[in-house]
Amino acid sequence: MKKLIYIFVVFFVAGSQLSNANPIQFTNDWKTLNFFRIPATQFMMKGKSVDIIARKSSSVIYRTLDKNLWNATSASWIWETSKSVPPTDLSKKGDDDRNISIYFVFLDRASAERIGLSADIKTLLTSKQARIVIYSFGGDKARNTVQKNPYLGNRGVTIIKRSAKVGFFEETVDLANDYKKAFGSLPEALVGIALASDSDDTGGLVVARIESLRIE
Numbered sequence: 715m716k717k718l719i720y721i722f723v724v725f726f727v728a729g730s731q732l733s734n735a736n737p738i739q740f741t742n743d744w745k746t747l748n749f750f751r752i753p754a755t756q757f758m759m760k761g762k763s764v765d766i767i768a769r770k771s772s773s774v775i776y777r778t779l780d781k782n783l784w785n786a787t788s789a790s791w792i793w794e795t796s797k798s799v800p801p802t803d804l805s806k807k808g809d810d811d812r813n814i815s816i817y818f819v820f821l822d823r824a825s826a827e828r829i830g831l832s833a834d835i836k837t838l839l840t841s842k843q844a845r846i847v848i849y850s851f852g853g854d855k856a857r858n859t860v861q862k863n864p865y866l867g868n869r870g871v872t873i874i875k876r877s878a879k880v881g882f883f884e885e886t887v888d889l890a891n892d893y894k895k896a897f898g899s900l901p902e903a904l905v906g907i908a909l910a911s912d913s914d915d916t917g918g919l920v921v922a923r924i925e926s927l928r929i930e
Contacts, residue, residue: 812852
C-alpha cells in the first residue's frame, strides 16, 4: 500500500509540474529576420517542432511572448543535428557559426509594458534596456561555458550547452539563475524568444530540429 501511495505521489507531482509548463508552438506567429546578401536559413514550422536547414546561410526567427508568460524563469527543449558546422569561437565576429542558438530576451518591467508586445527583433536586440541570454548548440568550448556575445556587448551572453557536433540532446535551463549570474540581478520580464542557425562563415551545412520547447 505504501508503495502504491508513493507511486501516486510521484506521478501527481510530475503531472503538476508538467501542467505548469507552457509549450511554445512553432507556427506562423514566428517572424523571420534575414540578412543582406546572405542566403536565408530554412525554418520549417511543424507545430511542436521546427526543422532547420542552414546551407551557407544565416537567419533568425522570433516571436514576442504574451504578458502572462513574462514571469517565466525556466525553459526546456529537445534539439538534434544530423549535419553540423565545425567548432568555432563564438565570441569572435565572422567566426561564429552554430547549429542552433536560442535567445531569451528580457526587459525591465516598465520597458516591457511600453514596447514588449509590439517590438520587432531588431528593436529588442538593439534596445539598451534589453538583456539577452543565448543558449547555443555549437562552438568549440566545453558545456556551460559562458561567453560574451560579440554583437551585444554587455547586454548579452552566450552559454554553450553543446559543442558543435551531431547528436540528440534534452536541455533544461534555469533562466533566472543564468540571468543573475550574467547581469547581477533577477530578470523582470521575458518578452521574446528567437532561434538562429548559421553556416555562412564556414560555408557548411546544418540539418537540425528543435522540439518540445517549454517555458515556465
